[in-house]
Amino acid sequence: GESVGLHLPTLSVQEGDNSIINCAYSNSASDYFIWYKQESGKGPQFIIDIRSNMDKRQGQRVTVLLNKTVKHLSLQIAATQPGDSAVYFCAENNKDSSYKLIFGSGTRLLVRP
Amino acid sequence: ETGVTQTPRHLVMGMTNKKSLKCEQHLGHNAMYWYKQSAKKPLELMFVYNFKEQTENNSVPSRFSPECPNSSHLFLHLHTLQPEDSALYLCASSQGWDRASEKLFFGSGTQLSVL
Numbered sequence: 001g002e003s004v005g006l007h008l009p010t011l012s013v014q015e016g017d018n019s020i021i022n023c024a025y026s027n028s029a030s031d032y033f034i035w036y037k038q039e040s041g042k043g044p045q046f047i048i049d050i051r052s053n054m055d056k057r058q059g060q061r062v063t064v065l066l067n068k069t070v071k072h073l074s075l076q077i078a079a080t081q082p083g084d085s086a087v088y089f090c091a092e093n094n095k096d097s098s099y100k101l102i103f104g105s106g107t108r109l110l111v112r113p
Numbered sequence: 114e115t116g117v118t119q120t121p122r123h124l125v126m127g128m129t130n131k132k133s134l135k136c137e138q139h140l141g142h143n144a145m146y147w148y149k150q151s152a153k154k155p156l157e158l159m160f161v162y163n164f165k166e167q168t169e170n171n172s173v174p175s176r177f178s179p180e181c182p183n184s185s186h187l188f189l190h191l192h193t194l195q196p197e198d199s200a201l202y203l204c205a206s207s208q209g210w211d212r213a214s215e216k217l218f219f220g221s222g223t224q225l226s227v228l
Contacts, residue, residue: 043205100169104155
């Protein structure tokens with residue numbers, strides 16, 4: 001079946017360091033991936049997305065890497081700041097899911113001052 | 114602000130009550146969604162509306178009744194809920210359901226507690 005999961009439920013990093021949040025997906029037919037950030041008391045907020053015809057995409061302080069061979073997705077945050085503390089979700093969609101986004105369980109990022 | 118507004122932010126209701134959640138989007142989108150977010154579980158899609166027509170009902174119990182009067186407004190009517198229905202209910206919108214790379218824009222949610 002389809003599933004999107006996260007390797008680490010909680011990640012603690014020092015302020016200023018880089019953070020890497022990982023995500024595994026099981027459906028090799030997935031062709032669109034997206035990362036969301038959810039702060040306490042707020043809804044998920046779009047961070048960055050990537051299509052399956054790309055391996056890497058960069059935004060402001062964030063980079064998403066896609067490895068289709070091992071069905072792995074990662075979100076890299078450069079120079080992590082206290083405001084980056086949140087739960088991060090990856091999501092995928094594909095034709096099998098009728099392009100409905102399938103969300104992972106989330107990883108909590110804690111930034112130590 | 115994401116352009117998606119949900120009210121109320123918090124709701125406590127008894128199992129015999131009837132209440133409604135409201136969502137409004139100011140993004141000019143054509144699709145609107147209801148999601149349920151429970152502790153330690155992935156986001157669960159409940160309903161999808163595209164151009165005011167319901168296109169998805171993800172096996173949601175009939176005690177949840179959605180209503181979409183226009184592309185900008187979405188309601189979730191609640192009646193005879195169970196304690197296990199306590200969760201954060203999130204509304205989202207997107208440009209249109211048929212695209213393969215739909216970005217969802219979420220509201221802040223309604224935290225529902227059923228006593």
